[in-house]
Amino acid sequence: MFVSCIAPRIVGVISFSIILTYETYKSVVVRSWPLGIVYRLMQLIIISYFVGYVFLYERAYQVADTATESSVITKVKGFGRLNNAVMDVADYIYPPQGEGVFSIITKIIKTDNQFQGRCSEVTHLEQFTHVFSQCIITGACNTSAGYCEIEGWCPAEDDKVDIKPMPEFVNFTIYIKNTIRFPRFNVSRENFPSTKSIKNCTYDKNTDPFCPIFRVGYILDETQQNVTLLGGEIGINIEWRCNLDHNVNSCVPTYSFSKLDAPFQNASLSKGYNFRFAKYYKTEDGTDYRCLHKAFAVRFDVMVTGIARKFSLIPTVINVIAAVTSVGMGTVLCDLILLHCSKGAQYYKEKKFEEVSEEQIHESLTLKPGSQLSIRRGNSSCNDSGAVSLSTNC
Amino acid sequence: MFVSCIAPRIVGVISFSIILTYETYKSVVVRSWPLGIVYRLMQLIIISYFVGYVFLYERAYQVADTATESSVITKVKGFGRLNNAVMDVADYIYPPQGEGVFSIITKIIKTDNQFQGRCSEVTHLEQFTHVFSQCIITGACNTSAGYCEIEGWCPAEDDKVDIKPMPEFVNFTIYIKNTIRFPRFNVSRENFPSTKSIKNCTYDKNTDPFCPIFRVGYILDETQQNVTLLGGEIGINIEWRCNLDHNVNSCVPTYSFSKLDAPFQNASLSKGYNFRFAKYYKTEDGTDYRCLHKAFAVRFDVMVTGIARKFSLIPTVINVIAAVTSVGMGTVLCDLILLHCSKGAQYYKEKKFEEVSEEQIHESLTLKPGSQLSIRRGNSSCNDSGAVSLSTNC
């Protein structure tokens, strides 16, 4: 019933009177300077907030793209001395392919000529109580000496050896090739200053902030950590913060460095960073043997984050509307003052509110039969043509 | 012309009358309890929706940061028996560096002593019709027996061998070091309960949900899949869901496990997960030979997702404005009822709408010369000083 009452009227409103009338709010203007000051001050605060904070500071007129596509290729250079041998990239980089996450080995504890078999290993007694056995123990134990016979690659590793880490490590250089793409705006950028030769440059945050070649020692100094001895994990953050409303050439990366395992500094377990790998050999008669490497390394993690911003209509419109609507909200506070706390509150009320009560309607319906008739006519005309404006006799 | 008419008036409005007047909407108050109930009910629904759903449930007063920086280091422990040899981490982890994506080999089919040369391989006839040759065939074929001579590393691999996967695999433990940073809020967290020793803990979602050491068997049980035989891919999801309005120590990870290749279960091609690699040797006279490994492995993929939320003014203000504006929208429905479906509709219309028609304006202009004059004066004064308020004689 409600729908059948409303629907034709909506159609009527749209079809006929829309081009004929203009509807605006009736306003009450109060000439009172204290109230005016409060009112305008509130509007000023609201406008300042939107202009200053929302639009200028938070740039709410732009959309952001953080879902970036990025590729990183790294290339390390440098020679170092370890265990009386000269190490080059093929020896100390894991993995060798120049990925964004790579480890530079600074120290290796080698256990050479390991064959499958049985041997004794220093085994701490508490390990026996551990719920998961961490090595295969044959059962022949000399508990007083703390030795147990184990089965596996023999001789067992003895990682208590004191080995000096590679001192030349700090002079290695890392060349990082990074490209980034913001798919939302279809913009690609590379970390490579097109105007400049990078052949002999070295990164320095003050003098050469766009050079993509980094000295390891510089990175370690920046993170203020000594990771050479036990290994560690260093983050190389490449941050792209681009305002694409400006020239795209001003979209350049900034580099920063962080020690990623810093929160683990106080952990009793696993200080530093190391991993084990083996090189496999065969004897003349075809028996396998291996050389186990416990490598202490510094892992570099090139992490690329990007955010690009560009003007967009939708957030702009929504925020402008929010701003304009908010300006009108100054009236809420002022109305409270005006209608409750001002001297002439009662007078204002009479001016602002026009009252209509049920009794008045009752009166108007019974006393003015013409009006009553018009309603009947209105109802029928709605069902007939639907062409009734908001302010006609319908 | 339009601009020249409007511009000085806007200036005038701003410069003079702004501190003097306060403008508010004139309202019509209808004392009718059925309409009042509908009106207040609608306002209640709208307010409930915003308070309950938008603010409390969806937390629209916060901004979220999902663009996280995260680093993962893994360390596997455990010994296993495969092909009559004891395997340790250096033997079964690929790659060895402790990355977030790593494979634990559970079964290896070895083809030892492969030399470059020619040999025969079981070749199915349909392979000949395949558009891309998958091996280099010399052309000497025994089609009746299904054998063809191939060129390459000989003897060819025979992967039909039945080999038992490493049974100790389920007792291996994986230690995961994970740090996460929310750059928007500059908050870093690690998956390491600072208040607790993790030396001997093992993850259990009920009894020890924050321990970062996982038993492989537990993970397999959680994913309810048997991947040991043919290999598979397991996702270890670390989810950070942080409300930074609370204490930052309550920002802890939750772990979950999923079988990533589950959608491929029914695929005819490539069940499970395996890959081939080789170990290279040299004979005494310098000839290269290799041992080809077809490794069936379980790949673990540590995936870190994070979302941090924090109170922010902009979404709060926008949503509060949306809420307040929406409350006012109750009038749209009520006006429809009031003006079209109520008994006193005609009377209400007279009260709500004040009509101004072209004829009235014409009359007012011809009958009241003072008013006409005032408009002329108004126009000129706009051009003169611009100091005209909205409600003065301009």
Added chain:
Amino acid sequence: MFVSCIAPRIVGVISFSIILTYETYKSVVVRSWPLGIVYRLMQLIIISYFVGYVFLYERAYQVADTATESSVITKVKGFGRLNNAVMDVADYIYPPQGEGVFSIITKIIKTDNQFQGRCSEVTHLEQFTHVFSQCIITGACNTSAGYCEIEGWCPAEDDKVDIKPMPEFVNFTIYIKNTIRFPRFNVSRENFPSTKSIKNCTYDKNTDPFCPIFRVGYILDETQQNVTLLGGEIGINIEWRCNLDHNVNSCVPTYSFSKLDAPFQNASLSKGYNFRFAKYYKTEDGTDYRCLHKAFAVRFDVMVTGIARKFSLIPTVINVIAAVTSVGMGTVLCDLILLHCSKGAQYYKEKKFEEVSEEQIHESLTLKPGSQLSIRRGNSSCNDSGAVSLSTNC
């Protein structure tokens, strides 16, 4: 004082009169067809903008999830000839585990039988002036010939050798298994058409756009780059753009290919893509020697981006409110025209604005003592019961 004045009134307003009265704006309806046309036209523009652009084009009624979890497994097939040997996957893929980022080696410069020791290397003089020494030089130099003795793996690599890249490379196939999950909507998808056998298919953007097996030559043709000689980096973009309001089966990936190092084409440093790795051997007497490989490779980077959209109440409500509010903003422009630029401006002003001045209030307060009393009563009644409606005598 202000709070103590307002607070009880607000309570009063809520507790008593809320169900009794309905408040609506009093409107002025102007029957003028030029103004009506402008007014309706503006409303039409605003509605068209919201319906057409905001809702249909930008789909502002949906929320998006771009923080996807994705896993990629790759498998390469094919045999090639390089340096008079047949290469298979175990020989040319780095790393071997089938990761989303992998390199196919197309050319290898081998430096065999390297032992630790001293030898001479072609050394360019400018290298001596470089701030970081890139190799360990013993000091014995023959500067006229440009040779210097170095210490390390000898003989030194001579990468000026001309070697033909593997021609069969273009016929290799890459099989990509990709699963994606949108955690916000908890939807998982795989790049595997469930309705179709993929056993013998090959990707072609026109004839077979959903086949996950790619011929390398096809990818190179698409990127229109010759990377076989010096190596390079190819991006395989898998893009998931899903409208989850539709059938989930229509959520399928699209593939595209790009040459990632294209921006570096003109760089003087490091054209193409290559890396060094070594295979290690032992002589009979246990001396280590190695075979250094300088591998030119094409690196494939499978990059998965995903965005899923689904209807959500909050953005819909906010945008509908923005739309409805915006429609009302048509009055701002029309009021400017009406009140300043129309013939009957003065008359309209009288109708739109009802003025209340301080003098009138003063008059009303001095001349009508009943009104003044009512205010005093109102104040006291506020403190007494708080049960005062907006339009009663308070």
